[in-house]
Amino acid sequence: MTSAARPSQHAPELRAAARHIGRRRFLTATGAAAALAFATNLPSAGVAAAAELDAARITENPFTLGVASGDPLPGSVLLWTRLAPKPYQADSGLPAERVTVHWELARDERFSRVVRRGTATAHPEFHHSVHVTVDHLDTGRGYFYRFRAGSWVSETGRTRTAPAPGSSAAALTLAAVSCQAYHDGYYTPYAHLAQDDVDLVFHLGDYLYEYAVNSVGGQRNYKDRTLPALFNRETVTLEDYRLRYALFKSDPDLRAAHAAHPFVVTWDDHETENNYADDIPENDVPPEEFLLRRASAYRAYWENQPLRLPQQPAGPDMRLYRRLHWGRLAQFDVLDTRQYRSNQAYGDTAHAPGPESDDPARTMTGETQERWLLDGWRASRALWNVVPQQVMFAQRHIDLTTPSRVSMDAWDGYRASRGRVLDGAKAAGIENLMVLSGDVHSAYAFDIKDDFDDQASRTLGTEIVATSISSGRDGADKPANWDTYTRANPHLKFYNGRRGYVTVTLGQERARADFRTVPYVLRPGAPVATAASFVTEVGEQGLKPA
Structure with a gap:
């Protein structure tokens, strides 16, 4: 989630042309034919004859x-x-x-x-x-x-299995997790999650990190084992990504959580490269080179995740957004906010909203996915409409100045796109909206306001942000910016910088969120505790202490 300087936002017509040229170059560049051997929807013709x-x-x-x-x-x-x-x-x-x-x-x-x-x-x-x-x-x-x-x-x-369509489920308990940098610490939160009584787990991104992992496992600082040198480089090729999944998935706590519960996964940036946007990489490399890397990352992601056949990628494209139901209790619209987004504005640095970031042509989801989301809400008959996605949705001012700076990588950098989504929710009559997010290595609880700058405006829903499993190392209950953030964002109800996860129980009358944290991940064996609990009532959105 770290930011790096990048070119300013292209005009829409230039972006469309650049994308077309990038895709064409991907198909015609030297060596691309060999790369495309793994880009088809089925094993290549030689597989049938393989021994x-x-x-x-x-x-x-x-x-x-x-x-x-x-x-x-x-x-x-x-x-x-x-x-x-x-x-x-x-x-x-x-x-x-x-x-x-x-x-x-x-x-x-x-x-x-x-x-x-x-x-x-x-x-x-x-x-x-x-x-x-x-x-x-x-x-x-x-x-x-x-x-x-x-x-x-x-x-x-x-x-x-999920309940029958249209059936009335009394309750559903889910867990939300994100951001598991292997080199930043142990996956102790997963050991505790494996023992919890939850129906399913939503992984909200950064399952993998592309960064090098040294021989002692980074901050894990192994004393009794040495990791191979092949992990001590950034992932770029298909082989690199496959090996990195092998390293992450060999962790016993992650394995225990997967064995205990079904997962619903969606990616963020690090499964490919930090803060990429559509076909625009973080670093200045030719578009065909990045698309080859993206194809490798997407292929390895599908190979290593419990995903159904419709999610199987074709080259650098993969339809990851999808919809799940839990009877009439909940509809889950799982988003992909990386593959189709406009480039981050203002060089992807923290910046006050301005003409570049507020360009109405900018999109977080792409037009097709946005239309799919709003159409799904119009057809929804669910009590709870839940949106598992990657980056922070609610407004988050990061300082006390006027105007305040915000993150250009989060929905704050795409305010027109967020406005269209919220207008769609209102038009569809969505009364119980909950957004699940990850990315920022801290736990947050927000009210989603009709106008974030007017706290008297209607509360349209809630956002529950899962902290990281390990990214950010041990963290702190109150990070250094805790006072600034809580003062600058009156719709922020909770902020904690420890590692862990969140469980959410959706019921017929209310939803309850429990933020589960551990005091350390730089060594194994940490206990888990509930740092805070909140409820939001059916038909009366807004978070209150449980």
Whole structure:
């Protein structure tokens, strides 16, 4: 989330031309044909003729990266794993051959009541990842699952299906997490989240960081192990991103959280490169070079996340925004605020709003995604309309001057885009709006005002910002700017700089948010506590202490 100087915002017609030229160069640049071998929707033609590895020949545990499930639907679950006997090698310790993987889904943890079983192929072109869609299940119930390759059996995961469409669910408890820089500390919050009773977890971005990780794991400062030198460089190529996922996903606390709960994931910037915007990189590199990097990042993201087939990327493009329902209780509109956004204004430095940032042509979501969101709200019959997304939505003044500076990377740098979204919510009659955000390595709770500069204006919803899992190291309950932020933003109800996560229980009468924090991540084993709790009532938006 750090900022760097970058060119000023292009005029809309120049941006469109630059994007067209960039995409064309991506397809025609020297070496792009080879890069596109991994950009198709299906394994390349050679895969069908590739040899199949006898799984009995796998002599080391291939399930080193754990198991995961995601995007629960009524009567359907998505199961994930990736075979990697040697996760810190480029080939993961497997030849470029197909592997047959067996899977089971059961009603009980002992697998005495198996309801579905089958096989899936782990293709080398997809780095031996497996995405299994299991349909025709009971709605609104929990299941256990596991995989087998040869004599090796994975750990057991827990997942669940969503309630039937139109059904009345009494409550739903979700967790929101974000920002897990491996080199900044241990993933202790995940160890606690794995023990919590939640229905699903929303990961709001920065699952991966592109920065180098040294031999001692950065701030983890390992004394008993040495990481390979191949991690000590920034991720640029497909191999780089794949290896970095292997490092992050080998963490036992992250594995435990994935095994315990289904995840709904969306990315922010670091899964590709810090603060990129659409096809504009942070650094001054040719557009075709960045699009190749973006294609590599997107491909590795899909390979390593519990995502369904519609999210499979094609080159540098990936449809990540999507909609999920939890009966009539909640509609979740998961956004992508990186792939389609306008370039950050004013060189992506903190700046007071001005003509450049307030240009009405600027967009955070792109026109198509914005229309999809507003159309979805008009059709919504849910009690709660929840928007899991990446960067801070509410206004956040960062100093006490008039006018105050704001972040050009957050929605404050795209005020016209935010205005269109809020106008759409009002036009659709959305009464219980909640935005879930990450990115800023601190926990916040905001009221979303019709006019942020008029505290007497109507409260349109609430924003719950999840702090980081590890990014920012230990942090503090009251960061150095705590007094400034709380004075400059009267709609800010809570601000805490520790690491952790947030749980939100959506009910028929109110929603409750509990901010869970740990006192340190620079060493393992920290306890967890609830730093604050808030409620917002159905039909009467606004956060109040619980």
